[in-house]
Amino acid sequence: METTVMPNPREDDKMIEAAYGELLEGYLRSNHRKKVEIIERAFKFAREAHRGVRRRSGEPYIMHPIAVARIVSQEIGLGSTSICAALLHDVVEDTEYTVEDIEQNFGAKIAQLVEGLTKISGGIFGDKASVQAENFRKLLLTMSEDIRVVLIKMADRLHNMRTLGSMAPNKRYKIAGETLYIYAPLAHRLGLFAIKTELEDLSFKHEHPDIYDEIERKIRQTQERRTMVYSDFSLPIKEKLDSLGIKYEAKARLKSIYSIYKKMEAKHLPFEEVYDLYAMRIVFDCEDQSMEKSICWNIYSAITDLYQLHPGRTRDWIVTPKANGYQALHLTVMGPDGNWIEVQIRSRRMDEIAEKGFAAHWKYKIGEGDEESELNAWLKTIKDILDNPEPSAIDFLSTLKLNLFASEIVVFTPAGELVTLPSGATVLDLAFELHSELGLHCIAAKVNHKLMPLHCELKSGDQVEILTSKNQVPQAEWESFLVTAKARTRLRKGLRAMRQPLIAQGREMLARWLEENDIPDTNLVITKLQGLCHVGNRDDLCMQLASEEIVLGDFLLKPLRKAAALPVQSSGLFSKIVAIGKKVTATVTPSSKEKELPAPEVKPVNTKQIYRLCTTPDGSNFRFAECCSPIPGDDVMGFVADDGMVEIHALDCPRAQVLKAGFGSSIVATEWATDGDIRFLAHVRVEGIDRHGILQDITLLISTHMGIDMRKLTIEAKAEVFEADLWVRVCDADVVNDLCRRIKAIDGVTSSTRIV
Numbered sequence: 001m002e003t004t005v006m007p008n009p010r011e012d013d014k015m016i017e018a019a020y021g022e023l024l025e026g027y028l029r030s031n032h033r034k035k036v037e038i039i040e041r042a043f044k045f046a047r048e049a050h051r052g053v054r055r056r057s058g059e060p061y062i063m064h065p066i067a068v069a070r071i072v073s074q075e076i077g078l079g080s081t082s083i084c085a086a087l088l089h090d091v092v093e094d095t096e097y098t099v100e101d102i103e104q105n106f107g108a109k110i111a112q113l114v115e116g117l118t119k120i121s122g123g124i125f126g127d128k129a130s131v132q133a134e135n136f137r138k139l140l141l142t143m144s145e146d147i148r149v150v151l152i153k154m155a156d157r158l159h160n161m162r163t164l165g166s167m168a169p170n171k172r173y174k175i176a177g178e179t180l181y182i183y184a185p186l187a188h189r190l191g192l193f194a195i196k197t198e199l200e201d202l203s204f205k206h207e208h209p210d211i212y213d214e215i216e217r218k219i220r221q222t223q224e225r226r227t228m229v230y231s232d233f234s235l236p237i238k239e240k241l242d243s244l245g246i247k248y249e250a251k252a253r254l255k256s257i258y259s260i261y262k263k264m265e266a267k268h269l270p271f272e273e274v275y276d277l278y279a280m281r282i283v284f285d286c287e288d289q290s291m292e293k294s295i296c297w298n299i300y301s302a303i304t305d306l307y308q309l310h311p312g313r314t315r316d317w318i319v320t321p322k323a324n325g326y327q328a329l330h331l332t333v334m335g336p337d338g339n340w341i342e343v344q345i346r347s348r349r350m351d352e353i354a355e356k357g358f359a360a361h362w363k364y365k366i367g368e369g370d371e372e373s374e375l376n377a378w379l380k381t382i383k384d385i386l387d388n389p390e391p392s393a394i395d396f397l398s399t400l401k402l403n404l405f406a407s408e409i410v411v412f413t414p415a416g417e418l419v420t421l422p423s424g425a426t427v428l429d430l431a432f433e434l435h436s437e438l439g440l441h442c443i444a445a446k447v448n449h450k451l452m453p454l455h456c457e458l459k460s461g462d463q464v465e466i467l468t469s470k471n472q473v474p475q476a477e478w479e480s481f482l483v484t485a486k487a488r489t490r491l492r493k494g495l496r497a498m499r500q501p502l503i504a505q506g507r508e509m510l511a512r513w514l515e516e517n518d519i520p521d522t523n524l525v526i527t528k529l530q531g532l533c534h535v536g537n538r539d540d541l542c543m544q545l546a547s548e549e550i551v552l553g554d555f556l557l558k559p560l561r562k563a564a565a566l567p568v569q570s571s572g573l574f575s576k577i578v579a580i581g582k583k584v585t586a587t588v589t590p591s592s593k594e595k596e597l598p599a600p601e602v603k604p605v606n607t608k609q610i611y612r613l614c615t616t617p618d619g620s621n622f623r624f625a626e627c628c629s630p631i632p633g634d635d636v637m638g639f640v641a642d643d644g645m646v647e648i649h650a651l652d653c654p655r656a657q658v659l660k661a662g663f664g665s666s667i668v669a670t671e672w673a674t675d676g677d678i679r680f681l682a683h684v685r686v687e688g689i690d691r692h693g694i695l696q697d698i699t700l701l702i703s704t705h706m707g708i709d710m711r712k713l714t715i716e717a718k719a720e721v722f723e724a725d726l727w728v729r730v731c732d733a734d735v736v737n738d739l740c741r742r743i744k745a746i747d748g749v750t751s752s753t754r755i756v
């Protein structure tokens with residue numbers, strides 16, 4: 001952010017002294033104790049530390065900490081400790097000095113604030129999603145330690161926004177974006193309204209300069225007419241208030257450019273039709289705080305004597321202030337030109353609280369006690385708001401767009417570990433993400449300390465504690481609410497592992513029973529048995545035998561003997577085949593022709609027959625349909641072709657629809673049974689906006705981060721847009737889907753889809 005040039009030191013010194021002088025003057029005017037000495041030392045220290053360094057604007061770097069300290073003092077209302085921390089806020093990050101140096105010179109409190117500021121510097125959004133989340137957490141943790149860190153950070157951000165023009169455009173957008181998403185809502189929550197409004201306007205100005213300029217221009221153009229209407233409206237009110245002997249200040253408060261824009265957007269109105277461009281604000285002076293309320297209502301009554309009141313729009317925030325401390329009386333009346341005008345009535349004290357938030361609140365309490373303890377009291381008030389579980393008080397957390405990528409969320413474990421998940425992920429996804437065992441034995445979770453079920457969808461910022469029980473066993477139904485491929489894979493693996501001993505035991509039981517009853521173990525017999533027992537496949541049959549859900553009785557003997565002796569007609573019986581052939585690892589190479597399996601041995605297919613797993617390489621009796629090229633993991637069906645081969649189609653393949661409709665009796669149900677060693681070639685198309693390094697990001701993700709074997713890559717760039725085709729070797733569709741999702745998250749990629 002800075003360069004090291006050093007022209008004209010005398011001019012610089014003058015500018016620096018002048019800025020510092022203004023800082024000090026403002027501080028001396030405040031109600032704080034006058035601790036000039038330590039501020040002076042902090043200034044000198046920071047000036048030495050940043051000496052010779054310039055900001056991008058060309059100014060000496062120290063101008064920035066001085067400006068931040070001025071905002072902290074004059075716009076937020078904080079005292080010497082915060083002013084010192086503001087002056088020193090970039091020293092640890094940008095120079096050789098350490099937090100220990102700060103502590104030695106300025107004490108533990110200031111050092112702690114500077115440390116907090118150093119931690120969250122660089123913006124909440126770093127270059128990587130994980131860094132963003134990390135910084136966000138740090139921000140929150142630091143916030144609970146000392147809210148002044150957040151307030152000084154706010155001042156730092158405000159000054160950076162005010163001087164944003166000298167940054168490169170891409171940095172400008174990034175900073176403006178995060179200001180709008182993070183800092184402005186935070187400022188609002190802290191009651192820093194003036195700062196919130198300015199941050200919004202500045203962000204908007206940098207993100208939409210043309211619209212900003214246009215609104216600004218129209219405001220100028222309509223200024224005269226507005227002034228006329230306002231004076232027509234306000235004159236009778238002023239006369240009345242004067243006659244009542246109230247000391248006040250009245251002004252027209254123009255809506256901010258950003259809020260005018262928001263209104264135009266929300267209501268689809270052109271500028272000309274946003275009529276409530278301004279509100280009248282009456283700020284009255286009042287020595288006795290106990291009189292404030294009645295004066296407010298006196299003014300209210302004076303205005304409603306003159307103008308028609310809008311019945312539903314009176315707001316009394318005096319008796320019940322807003323959560324952030326805002327107090328005022330609002331009413332809306334019809335102005336002389338027939339438009340509604342809002343009037344805000346406040347005492348001087350309420351006005352300062354409205355503009356500066358709790359800092360001003362504290363100012364009005366000075367004298368009642370020791371400075372630090374008073375300060376702590378209002379810091380605690382802010383902390384209470386932030387800790388307050390009331391929805392209205394924590395709504396800023398939902399406004400905090402932690403992640404600009406809507407496709408991902410970040411959640412925290414109780415230990416503070418951060419986990420990134422795709423949006424829509426559930427408690428169970430997180431459990432599997434952390435550890436297979438955690439997922440397999442998960443019974444529930446505490447989400448933000450509240451007990452939630454496995455399928456509860458998580459939100460960014462949730463803190464989640466996974467609860468397990470050793471009695472819990474994985475359920476096949478869980479798959480329906482899992483979002484991540486990793487969780488699904490781990491669940492399936494767990495289910496298989498759990499079933500395996502039972503299946504083996506059941507298989508033994510079955511073999512023994514068949515032997516005892518002299519029934520041959522043929523596929524026809526087993527198919528018949530499955531039908532009689534209402535189970536879909538042999539594994540299920542064996543498992544249910546072992547768990548005694550199915551008991552083999554004598555009543556089965558007759559139909560089974562019949563099945564063994566007699567062939568059953570070829571249509572009508574819908575059986576399950578575990579289609580799949582031999583390993584194709586060695587034969588798959590990156591050309592479309594090679595997606596076909598090599599010259600398979602042709603075997604007759606019986607639609608009732610059950611074929612054992614692919615790992616027995618006794619020749620292939622199936623092939624993948626060219627039209628949809630399914631790979632393991634896809635939902636598929638088989639179609640017995642004329643040559644006796646089973647053609648495997650994706651279930652949603654249009655050709656498959658035709659086959660299902662016309663050749664129902666030749667359709668066989670199929671099921672993938674790969675052992676994970678087999679790799680299939682999948683074709684992924686990636687489109688996006690070309691930028692330097694994007695190809696490298698994609699290939700790095702595929703080969704390094706995901707360990708996927710890439711066989712072929714073609715890329716074509718037209719102007720800024722590029723289209724890449726890549727062929728990867730994967731074991732199933734989940735991997736491809738996961739890959740597509742992760743490629744899509746790469747900056748610049750607009751789409752990433754599997755081509756079938």
Ligand code: MN
Pocket residue numbers: 064089090156
């Ligand atoms: Mn800074």
